Amino acid sequence: DPRLLVLSVADDPTGTVAPPELLHETLEAAVGEGLHLVSDETWRDTLHTPRDTVLLSPAEMLPEQVTVVTDLAGALLPPGWPAAVARFPAGAAGGPLHARVLDVLTALDARVATPVAVAAAYALSEPEPVTARVAASVRLHARVAAAARAAVVAAGALARPPQAGRHLYVDLAPLAPALAAHGVGDAQELEDFLTGRLGMPAAGGHRFGDDLEAPRVRLSTAPLLGETAEQRAECLGSSAPLELPHVRRALTHLKTVFDDLRDDAQRGESHR
Missing domain, CATH: 3.40.640.10 (Type I PLP-dependent aspartate aminotransferase-like (Major domain))
Structure with a gap:
């Protein structure tokens, strides 16, 4: 109580x-x-x-x-x-x-x-170096989150527009038939499947109190900024971070994984 x-x-x-x-x-x-x-x-x-x-x-x-x-x-x-x-x-x-x-x-x-x-x-104490870095980090993660959302929504998944922080919450219910063909039937299986496919953490919604049966995952923008401190620092200092080669590769890979699921779902519909 x-x-x-x-x-x-x-x-x-x-x-x-x-x-x-x-x-x-x-x-x-x-x-x-x-x-x-x-x-x-x-x-x-x-x-x-x-x-x-x-x-x-x-x-x-x-x-x-x-x-x-x-x-x-x-x-x-x-x-x-x-x-x-x-x-x-x-x-x-x-x-x-x-x-x-x-x-x-x-x-x-x-x-x-x-x-x-x-x-x-x-x-x-909010000194200028800290507040400036926070502001730059917010702008960076906002751009990457918007690009990531565009990729998953284009593939047919659902995601509310991110407004804060460094995460995107994706509902893959529209792609459930394609997921079922890969043996994915709940959020834990979806977490395992997407983590392997994306090469980055994709925490299932059940970890945040959502239903285990709901095919939802939380994606983080941080892994899309690079694997090393140098790559992430380059993103912070860039006026066009989405054009950096390692960021572009990461977003392209994200888009490819979700597009493949969309294509699998469409093929499944055509077979029926």
């Missing part, structure tokens, strides 16, 4: 942003049930088109009932540098909750390594 609701207004699996009206309805229902709210805002500073996307934090609506958490390895720290921040609500509710969380973390011996803590403190 945790009496807790975790929200992700800038969503990780889907790369989308919750509309303010939907968030408002959700908060009303949660408050009516007496739930404490945790807002995961790891990707809130990675909006692809900030002028066109309204991102509203639950903490802006209910500041005394929302704990905000963010994984700094999302947008600010390098991958593999584990550090996260929680901001507890002001007022009577926040103090005891903060103390209890510290007790639990102490019991678990959960610590941030000193070098990572120093880097995190520097990043959280």
